[in-house]
Amino acid sequence: MKEIAYVIGVDYGSDSVRSVLVNAHTGEEVSSSIYNYPRWQRGEYCNAGINQFRQHPLDYVEGLEHTVTECVRTAGPAVAAAVKGISVDTTGSTPVAVDRSGTPLALLPAFSENPNAMFVLWKDHTSIGEAAEINAHANRFDTNYLQYVGGIYSSEWFWAKLLHVLREDEQVRAACYSWVEHCDWIPFLLTGGNDVTQMKRSVCAAGHKALWAAEFGGLPPNDFFASLDPLLNGFTDRLFTDAYPADQAAGQLSAAWAERLGLPATVTVGVGAFDAHMGAVGGQIEPYHLSKVMGTSTCDMLVAPTAEVADNLVRGICGQVPGSVIPAMMGLEAGQSAFGDTYAWFKNLLLWPLKQTLAQSSTISKETAEALYQEVSDRIIPELTNQAAQLPLSESDAFAIDWFNGRRTPDANQLLKGAIMGLGLGSDAPRVFRALVEATCFGAKKIVDRFNEQGIPVKGLIGLGGVARKSPYIMQMMADVMDMPIRIHKSEQTCAIGAAMFAATAAGLYDKVEDAMAAMGQGFDLTYQPDATRTGFYAKRYAQYKAHGMALEDLLPAVHTKEVTDIQEEVVR
Incomplete structure (x- = not known):
């Protein structure tokens, strides 16, 4: 008989954080909890008129503690004692300025009310000018550093947001030692990290948003950034060279966080990733099937055997990165900024x-x-x-x-x-x-057409997320417009369940995440056929x-x- 084991998946969305505690062998949901970010709900630190959307790290920390402890309390002490792993997904690119210890500047008294010291949410478009500069600048180099992100850099991404914040705020610039994605910071926090140079960065965020590629030996060279703006000179030295897939461990739950959450200190904390990437796994993605996570925006994920994709680079998408969704496959990302x-x-x-x-x-x-x-x-x-x-x-x-x-x-x-x-x-x-x-x-x-036109066939559609589950009208129109069936996954929390699958794999309960998908997946309960x-x-x-x-x-x-x-x-x- 298999040892009784449970895992926790934490899903940070745009408006709230959700945690689920599930049976690691069956995927059965034992308990769940949702926490709406209070500062975000009040509209603090945001200005839609200039496309500024910032989130305070306290919303994330308080939400983490609230949802996990509520899941543990509901499940009971016997279940809590058998929790083996916890993994996290977040929106992205949602980075923040941190000091050398890896602490977001907004958690320091001097910056507690400064939006530039907070997480810059994915939908923040204040760095449109910087993104345009990066795109123009990249044309000056023999190496195409944008080739793995669809050829166009976006204001929603890592480097554009960093440059904008450094330019805009002298105090933040002076205090900012490094720049960190939300999905990388939460595992670092849970493992008790206190040196940002030791933070394990996810290949998902690094490859799709930060221009990291194994072919470059990591990030583009310092000269690429220093010649863009001297403010970036030397910044790559304070970032990272290696990036890790989400089936690996970031470390173990620290004693302080174990006590805070009511969990054993032996719990494995997995490397983080973006919500749609883990959501695709929770929704049981298949090769060449476009997994559409439909919420405030859409993130469309497709996986294919790396050897079959070979050197085929799809222009105009949000990147293609080996191992960003399923470690052994190429992960390709697209999406719509507003759905x-x-x-x-x-x-x-x-x-x-x-x-x-x-x-x-x-x-x-x-x-x-x-x-x-x-x-x-x-x-x-x-x-x-x-x-x-x-x-x-x-x-x-x-x-x-x-x-x-x-x-x-x-x-x-x-x-x-x-x-x-x-x-x-x-x-x-x-x-x-x-x-x-x-x-x-x-x-x-238009997204499906782009994949098909550039040699990556879309053979099926999978619908995930709130809109997919709650709006038959929209899903039927989607099937009619696409002239393809769209299967709706049974789970209401595919991102959190995907995080739980990665937690089970990182904790060693499964050899690979595909095995976790097969054992813990809830399947599909509805298919919309084109009329x-x-x-x-x-x-x-x-x-x-x-x-x-x-x-x-x-x-x-x-x-x-x-x-x-x-x-x-x-x-x-």
């Missing part, structure tokens, strides 16, 4: 008048006004969905382009803007909502989407150039 966020934007737009007028109402009490607002807020997307689903297909309906938070892939460009066109006096809220759903599905198809009566209609609309997108992109270069120039001039000032 669920697009629907949330429209919901907030519709709710704005209600929120403002209710706050000034002399007819109802403040408590009633707040309750009414919450009720409408909860019902608005389901009702829009219900009404949109009943609309007949019409080629004259409103049309949308889904770049509401810029474009991630194919061909990253965070300066692009979304659009809604073809509006008339009959364009009501359900019709506009339908156009937005259609646009996000068309954006997803042949609709696929032809969407094919015509998709051709329009591509044409409208090209036209919109052509309209914006002057605006883009001015915006980048303004950003750079502001940096100089």
